[in-house]
Amino acid sequence: MTRITCPVLSSKVTSAEEAATYINDGDRVGMSGFTGAGYPKAVPAAIAENAKAAQERGEDFGIELFTGASTAPELDGVLAEAGAIRKRLPFQSDPALRKAINTGATEYVDTHLSHSAQQAWFGFYGNIDVAVVEVAAVLPNGMVVPGSSVGNNKSWLELADKVILEVNDWHPRAYEGFHDVYYGTRLPPERRPIQILDPMQRIGDPYLRVDADKVVAIVETSAPDRNLPFKSPDESSKAMAEHVVDFLRHEIQHDRLPENLLPIQSGVGNVANAVMAEFAHSEFENLTAYTEVIQDGMLDLIDTGKLTAVSATSFSLSAERAEAFNAKAEEYKGRILMRTQEISNHPEVIRRLGLIAINGMVEADIYGNVNSTHVMGSSVINGIGGSGDFARNAYLNFFVSPSTAKDGAISAIVPFASHTDHTEHDTQILVTEQGLADLRGLSPTARARRIIANCAHPDYRDGLQDYFDRAVAENPNGQHTPHLLAEALSWHQKFQAEGHM
Numbered sequence: 001m002t003r004i005t006c007p008v009l010s011s012k013v014t015s016a017e018e019a020a021t022y023i024n025d026g027d028r029v030g031m032s033g034f035t036g037a038g039y040p041k042a043v044p045a046a047i048a049e050n051a052k053a054a055q056e057r058g059e060d061f062g063i064e065l066f067t068g069a070s071t072a073p074e075l076d077g078v079l080a081e082a083g084a085i086r087k088r089l090p091f092q093s094d095p096a097l098r099k100a101i102n103t104g105a106t107e108y109v110d111t112h113l114s115h116s117a118q119q120a121w122f123g124f125y126g127n128i129d130v131a132v133v134e135v136a137a138v139l140p141n142g143m144v145v146p147g148s149s150v151g152n153n154k155s156w157l158e159l160a161d162k163v164i165l166e167v168n169d170w171h172p173r174a175y176e177g178f179h180d181v182y183y184g185t186r187l188p189p190e191r192r193p194i195q196i197l198d199p200m201q202r203i204g205d206p207y208l209r210v211d212a213d214k215v216v217a218i219v220e221t222s223a224p225d226r227n228l229p230f231k232s233p234d235e236s237s238k239a240m241a242e243h244v245v246d247f248l249r250h251e252i253q254h255d256r257l258p259e260n261l262l263p264i265q266s267g268v269g270n271v272a273n274a275v276m277a278e279f280a281h282s283e284f285e286n287l288t289a290y291t292e293v294i295q296d297g298m299l300d301l302i303d304t305g306k307l308t309a310v311s312a313t314s315f316s317l318s319a320e321r322a323e324a325f326n327a328k329a330e331e332y333k334g335r336i337l338m339r340t341q342e343i344s345n346h347p348e349v350i351r352r353l354g355l356i357a358i359n360g361m362v363e364a365d366i367y368g369n370v371n372s373t374h375v376m377g378s379s380v381i382n383g384i385g386g387s388g389d390f391a392r393n394a395y396l397n398f399f400v401s402p403s404t405a406k407d408g409a410i411s412a413i414v415p416f417a418s419h420t421d422h423t424e425h426d427t428q429i430l431v432t433e434q435g436l437a438d439l440r441g442l443s444p445t446a447r448a449r450r451i452i453a454n455c456a457h458p459d460y461r462d463g464l465q466d467y468f469d470r471a472v473a474e475n476p477n478g479q480h481t482p483h484l485l486a487e488a489l490s491w492h493q494k495f496q497a498e499g500h501m
């Protein structure tokens with residue numbers, strides 16, 4: 001049965017090829033999609049074909065592409081391979097696009113995820129020409145039921161001159177009632193407090209509003225989300241997860257956390273998923289989450305009843321877990337609430353609720369500056385995503401990583417971070433499989449001693465201690481954050497020259 005029950009809008013159903021003709025060279029296009037969920041599946045490939053045809057005719061064709069977060073091969077992948085993305089924001093994780101960014105073919109504006117909608121509204125990115133948004137259904141009154149992510153869809157639908165909808169019946173029709181789309185955001189100086197006092201508090205509407213006059217095309221699809229598989233937790237990620245859980249126990253014992261903790265935010269990736277799995281074996285009960293992304297581990301916690309409520313902006317599930325969820329989506333209603341990313345990642349709400357934020361990192365330096373995005377200072381991996389929104393405003397923040405990368409050739413603890421996303425002023429607790437460094441209330445030199453002792457891999461610990469000791473000895477008037485400037489990035493240089501730090 002068709003998912004489009006609005007007579008005005010059903011007359012606009014057409015092919016992806018026809019819809020793509022509304023997107024021209026130089027357009028700024030706001031698309032749906034967040035961590036591989038809820039992105040348009042058909043129109044991007046048709047745009048890519050148009051780009052290739054234009055290039056074959058010797059014409060330029062490129063767009064500025066804005067989304068919620070990362071998407072999938074059917075969006076970022078096809079467009080990057082066609083050389084059709086001139087500028088991209090706010091987050092990506094696609095191999096083809098990463099290559100285009102790191103070779104300089106595509107400009108990437110790596111943005112805090114809570115900032116992207118407001119900066120678009122402020123006019124910092126210019127006019128949005130077209131929105132391409134995937135949804136689960138169009139209701140008789142023209143309101144739209146969102147799908148497996150909300151992201152920036154509200155903003156793109158409101159800001160764009162033209163709207164293309166993809167209505168995908170792979171999403172459960174039972175999604176109606178899962179979403180909370182806040183229509184109260186204003187621009188300064190008209191802003192008002194965001195009145196969320198509890199992770200599951202509703203402050204908006206279950207539907208997205210669409211101006212029917214702006215809708216130029218609707219495309220029907222039936223394709224699944226990207227749905228990457230997760231590695232089952234290995235020894236290293238289990239060890240990191242145990243350090244996190246033990247630390248939370250310790251905080252409860254010292255009356256700094258309630259028995260059921262505070263709302264949890266968990267980042268993307270295998271480590272974050274493993275930490276959630278560790279919660280399943282813990283004594284914690286009645287947990288809540290105020291997060292960005294719901295991965296398999298979090299859904300398992302809902303199933304076992306450990307987690308009573310989750311607010312997020314998107315799913316990011318394995319294929320099996322997504323099919324299982326879709327088959328019984330109705331049963332999760334009331335326990336999962338999906339918001340726009342400007343609200344799921346809102347600094348005011350994160351600070352008020354007092355979140356426990358757990359995110360991955362690439363490397364940290366001995367003073368606790370954290371790099372979440374770059375390899376050897378120059379090549380981007382994914383982007384900062386929501387990690388900055390959560391880490392800076394959380395009650396507690398953890399950054400987790402194995403102590404080495406590339407089979408031990410790289411130390412994740414280095415003298416000087418080759419790129420900084422989270423400064424020593426923000427970072428609180430670093431975790432590797434070696435141990436946990438609680439940096440709260442410590443000066444830089446006390447932080448360095450603790451990070452080297454607790455988190456560094458034994459193969460690199462002495463080298464780091466030697467660097468620190470000599471930096472202290474050789475800087476009589478620079479004892480606050482002692483460094484040896486000529487040597488600070490020598491570990492990275494050595495890796496580039498010799499393939500080993």
Ligand code: 0RQ
Pocket residue numbers: 035069070091113266267268269270271272292293359360361362363372373375376381382383384385386387402404405406410411412
């Ligand atoms: O590369 O696959 O080529 O070997 O980085 O590393 O260990 O698989 O870890 O999947 O948890 O990702 C920080 C990237 C960690 C992620 C990061 C290489 C390593 C591998 C991935 P290969 P792992 P994870 C909210 C939170 C930013 C966004 C964020 C991330 C690859 O957590 O993108 O936090 N975070 N969002 O080999 C060189 C090092 C390295 C290294 C790892 N020191 N030097 N390469 N790698 N450490 C969610 C959203 O915002 C949407």
